[in-house]
Amino acid sequence: MAMNRRDFLKVSTSASGGLLLALNLPGCASVQTGYEPETGEWKPNAWLELTRDNDIIFTLDRVEMGQGTYTGLTTLIAEELDVAPEAIRVEFAPVAPEYRNPLFGLQLTGGSTSVASSWQPLREAGASARLMLVMAAARVWRVEPGQCKTEGGYVRHPNGLDSMPYGKLVELADKEVIRGDVPLKPRSQWKYIGRQAGRLDAEAKSTGQAMYGIDVELPDMVYAVMTRSPRYGGLAVSFNRDQVRAMPGVLDAFITERGVAVVADRYWRARKAQEALAVEWDFSEAVGLSNPDVFKHYRQAAGDDPGEDERVDGDPEAVLEKAGTLVEAEYEQPYLAHATMEPMNATAWYRDGGMEVWAPTQAPDLGRIAAARHTDLSPDDVTIHTTFLGGGFGRRLTQDYIEEAALVAYRVKVPVKLIWSREEDTRHGFFRPAMLHRMAASLEDGQLTGWDHQIVGPQILDWYVRNAAPAQY
Template sequence: MMDVTLSRRQFFKLSMTASGGLVLATQLSACGTDTHSGEKNGVWHADAWVKMDAEGQVKFLLDRVEMGQGTYTGLTTLLAEELDIDPSLIEVQFAPADTRYRNPDYGLQITGGSNSLSSSWDQIRQSGAAVRAVMTQAAGRVWQVAPEECSTMDGRVVHAATQRSLNYSDLYAVAVKESVPNSLTLKDPADFKYIGKHNQRLDAPLKSTGTADFGIDTVVPGMAFAVVSRCPVIGGSVKHFDATAALASAGVKQVVEITSGIAVIADSYWQARKGLNALSVEWDEGENASLSTQAVFEQYKQMADQDEGDSRRDEGDIESALSNGDLVISAEYQAPFLAHATMEPQNCVAHVQADRCDIWAPTQGPDVAQVAAAKVTDLSLDQIFVHTTFIGGGFGRRLSQDFVAEAAEISAKTGLPIKLIWSREDDTQHDIYRPASYHRLKAAVSADGKLTGWQHQLVCPKILSWYVWDAAPAQFPWAPKFMYNTLANAGIAGEGVLAPEDHSPFEGAESYPYAVESVDVRYTHADAGVPVSYWRSVGHSQNAFVVEGFMNEMAHAAKQDPYQFRRNLLKDNAQAVAVLDKVVALANWGKAPKGVHQGLALHYSFGSWVAQVVEVAVEGTQYQVNRVYCVIDCGLAVNPDIVHSQMESGVIFALTAAKYGQIDIEQGRVKQSNFHDYQMLRMNECPEIVIDIIPSAQPPKGVGEPGVPPLAPALADALFSATGKRLRELPLSLS
């Protein structure tokens, strides 16, 4: 496969001559809902999202995956509202890989960035409104009245003047012949029956009874199990292997070499695992054999010394502000690599045949999974069919498709349907990690306690540089395979044209929200060769800790209360002030009981403002977080119960990382391996979490990730209040 870097001009010349392919791809991704599609095999396909059978059963093709964050309920609620049907009566199916289901914010069919509701807010409601309009037209035709005289209620069309009503199922035969009107009317929010109400999660019964099919539950006829031995050194490869003992192990069918290592295939998972333990492999450890966490941060610091970075924000005169400040504070912060630690380890079932490949996977990117499978088979994208399942935790890990590629390659080489399962050790030591980052900050305070200058230089890798290799080809499904590397290289070189600009390193830092005369934010790129990917709240997870942590330092230096210090700098931001005011009132800020210490942080991410107050008790070098107060403004809360759940989830996820999260590298190897040394928060450590949602009529914003960023800086501030010790490195330890 060739590896060529194209200029933007060259790429566009090439793509525009490829049978109009670029134009076609653009049209497909922007087409929105289909017009009336007609009846197929006794089922009315209203559009790409909604189907109905003759009995009136509505089927919703969910184009965003369900990984615990609530899309299964949230998006169904949007459809149900416009259809005037109880959400629990709608049958939810996972959508296949298809350009019609591309996330409009990303140009890929991926679930991430906490935008499932915001990106679907109009689209899914319009689908429901279209079906509702067709049903009222059909009823008008049956009753010989104007459709405007008809209304809908509980899956029926009602003609109030004559007190007649017909179920949707009664109108099916007429409705399938109707056309969707050119103009659709969405419901007035005042008439919402389901949106904004406390609805039960639709996936709860399935998960509670064990009938929800996760990826790891997949079984297909003739399936064999596979595990993979991968080089313990990051980036290493196979030098030589001896499969004699492994093949002699009970149940082992085959041993094959694949791109990432050696696969052992057997009749059961445990037989495959035992066979792998008998395998003899000599590894080529490659250039990372001496890599360590210490070396990574030394590289970052060296890069910060040598490169002042690309300016991400430049306002006022920072040099003057720092020179003339009555008090100038400097600090260095750093955050470690982190694993995703999804409860369901990576897994995939793949069946590669001569003319097709079927993939059953808990993936956050079905179209990106197609590319991953295409790369390791002789098949094209239109021959690869991805069957998405429920996902036992994503957190961004399943945006990457390495586990799909492995399963497809093993199936292609063995001719068998393959169920690949990673162990917890595989999952921890071969993750694609949250980037580590290093930060230098300076800020100036005037004699009257006013913050006059803010400077922030941050150093870390770019996630898109790693992700683009599968993502770029997925954007152009017409492209032949020989162009895949070209597309990826062009995506990196032409960032912002072939791919969105990668804001992951500096998001949450460049959008510094406080009114300060001079602001200077710079980014220095450094990549140590450790694979990195998206992690819940992405760059915000690190940058909020740094920005809000240093804001607390500056408040202390200015001898001001952290709440009032922030409020003075946010006086023109009513939304932020409302969230901040609410959380301090909720927490009774500044009046904690004896022995309890409070910390505060505020952050904006994924369209939502979140403020948190953490209460902590300290005993020696140990601390316990007793309570977390959390207030969010996320626009209209479509399902308030889910917003509450996601805030609680975000707090626990963030507290786990703040207390324990750390991936260490020695001699190119990840030291941590399982939950004994990559620890999760235990039930007895879980704090009481008090949630409040700011009422809003604005369209919904993100909730899955915004609860994460404020926790670490608020906790660090509480620990400073308790001990006088300023903690600038994660995880937060007093020992």
């Protein structure tokens, strides 16, 4: 890991008892921190940047897909930095180890974990920057830091008259070193957490300024569509290439591992050419299961094997055996499309031995791996630009759409935007898993005395069984 003199001193100081937030994170630091004299920008940690022009920029390391991280996580930073959330400019994070979700070990937004995983580190980020600014001002005024206060982006002198904006202190603040734990605001002093009324991204989204993946436009960009196998695991053997290539605007058409790609100068022309495709498929390795087959297997598994107990309170078997009234029910949860508002899409550009990808992805580091899969590139050669997401619901944790855009871009060597139609998204998306639930409950005088819940299917509902089931049963 390359390390300059400043970073070496910070590491050494931290090892001897000092606390530098940029070094709070696991793994080697890859986000450059510190003060840049030429630009007047100060990055006290991986999330914050303050400039001598009083700009405050927050690097949001969880994606915004309608669930509110853009506002919620900015509010955490704003609270401890003592500035209004709307005074902060938000930028989406690049791929870096500092931004990994500690609950998953990946730079991933999912599982409703954004606030839980960011609550402590983001508050510490804001509080640390604020304290360093206060320490710098106190040194100038020759007063104790504890005598100074902050408000609205200013450090206030103990005399109640003088003040300095954060921007005038950034260079001096970079020289300060915090020793020990950083105090966080007690709940009684919160101004913004739990009180933020408006969404910070509402105006941009309402006026069309917010950049979603589907909005990305690049010079000389072309458009691609992919015809995928009607059965999962099927492979394209041949197609009427000459006929399709001769259609208006079509630039290329070729077989890939995922199906047949058509590239054209306009999206609609790519779609019209796709309609003319006549593909021969090899289904010898294709999946042959049907929905009835899946649930038949689930019922057999439920009867043959009780599975693992995720949670047991008391003796449910004994209670159910002695039940005055036993109620049993079986529920099927079918495969369901995620049906995000924004269709799957990604824009990729292969040039100068590397690839850039603009995509609405919930896991940008996985996107780098997907983009490199069908090329001679390594993930480190891929740069992911995360955009706003028009819904995610877990669908955009799977990076197939980035993989497809990248393999086409690697071939055509110009910027290419690949778009799934809504029909394709419903037909070929990764569905929410099917589940079989068997439930039994014992009743005495109309009151629930015990219950048993058996789940058959992928283990995505373990959390419910461990945490959300009625605690008294």
